[in-house]
Amino acid sequence: MNDSLKLASTLPSLASLVERDILQELLADKKSPNTRRTYAKSLRDFFQTITGDQTREPTIDLVQEFLSLDRFSAISLVLKYKGMLVNKGLSPATINVRLCAIASLVNYARKIGKCDFSLEDVEGLKVQNYRDTTGIEPESFKTMISLPDTNTLKGKRDYAILRLLWDNALRRNEIRLANVKDFDPDGGKLWIQGKGNSQKEAIDLSPQAIAAIQAWIAARGKVNNSQPLFCTLDRATNGHRMSGNAIYKIVRNTAAAAGIKKIVSPHRIRHSAITAALDATGGDTRKVQKLSRHADLNTLTRYDDNRLRHQKEVTTILADLI
Template sequence: MSKIELSTARLEASLNAKIDRHFDTLDTDPDVLKQLLADKRSENTRRAYEKDVNDFLKTMTGKSACPDSVLEFLHLEERQAVSVVLKYKAKLIDKGLKEATVNRRLAAIKSLVEMGRKLGVCHYSLGDIKGEKVAKYRDTTGVDAGTFEQVLGQCDRATLAGKRDYALLRLLWGNALRRNEVSQLSVRDFDPVTRTLRILGKGRGTQSETVDLGVATVQAIADWLEVRPGVADGPLFTALDFAHSGHRLTGDGIRKIVVRHSENAGIKKQMSPHRIRHSAITAALDATDGNVRKVQKLSRHRKLDTLMIYDDNRGRDQQDVTEMLDGMF
């Protein structure tokens, strides 16, 4: 057989090949929950969706989620599915759960249904089921710069833990970072020469962005790296306890550091990494006389309206008007 005849035969074989030789098109009972979780990049999101779907099915059927119970729900008629989810929503409200929690659990169920529709095993939607109204960022209060300075003062910078905690706290304040953004940092993300830090911002997947650092923060991180244990190109902030030494500091580990130093500083307000973020953003608005566009570069909020909530809370306009009315008599 000539080369031309051989090429022609191969081409004809490829054209005549059945699609399902390489692609399984006969899977009529897919694991919808598994596919839904695989579609999410964030481990935290996967964990939350799995927990919420489990809660739904366990509440309504008495059994944890499995492929069969998920398909049983997805095979319902629309009126039946809507009725089941509305009953579940009523149970959540009766438990006294917050609006945001109710909405999150409903969102997980809707995402499950949407994935089922994509996979062809569900023929309804839950569009008629509405979430609860939530006032975003009702409390954006934090602590002022003077109070946070007292928190920094609790770090004994002569010790290994003190150097780490001081650098971490300065970074949380100076760049208003989220705890997950800090937890994911590696040594290679820090550039002391250009005074920059590469971070994985919220909702950006694997796409990193670069933020500028203040001089004091750069020095604090450099001081920590001089004594930091572990491999040279490992996590930027590591645990120091005997059992986990050298391991990446988790989000909960960062929270505990913030809480411990805040309590030692005598702060009564419940503190957290996000509370420091609130504090930094509010302090930045004060320092820039409410320049929300400039502060947006710091906070990295996609919507300017979110920063306007911070600015409104900072302004205490309602109190000013109340004082005016109160003084009219």
């Protein structure tokens, strides 16, 4: 057998090259595990909705059938799907994420020559971000953070998590994804996977947060640097990485135990910390941006407007004019 025949025998068949799993290729191209999960869920919902079969998985044939549509048929189908999402009462942000996933699939297919149309004419819904930036007062959070029993392993863990949520206004996923090696007590830093970032960034910790994390790690015992910084403690899953829902429950239950009537989530604590930081710095949005890590300074301006209640002030002025 000559070299060309040997090479041919090791290559996949032409048919297998044609039958590419474009959806899986798209997901594999996404660096963030969270993005992969979100896109997979969105695309599954799209194909299940348009086929009317909620048990059907998006097979290679089904994906290729969609990508082989003509431009007008494809746009019409996606617009119909968009309308169905609106009728379900889903939030604009959720609808836009699902439309973005479909557009990414189409754009990827176009790049590799498996699709002839784009979805540029399918517009997302206008989203008003952070309309409600109200949180809880520092005194209320002070009561919350006093409740974990730091004589217990769970109490040490929960106290450290609450410290990070307030002192650094972290998102629960940023806490969830941190590993033991990301904590640098000597440098007073924690490396986190920020929202929308493919690489980790270092944030400075308060002395209280450093001490809290050190106490938790010491009580936890010997761990590998690659293990999650915060783990589950129940008998069935002990040592596993905590879920976002587990962190949410810690916050929700602690707030309820503190007698706080408002539903408190990790993100509401983030709102509270950012608002308190604006109060403490006299509304210095550029300085607080280093804490919140918002890419758009206008987002912090909305926090500041809500904090100062400018709309109420102007409403009162107008009412007094008549």
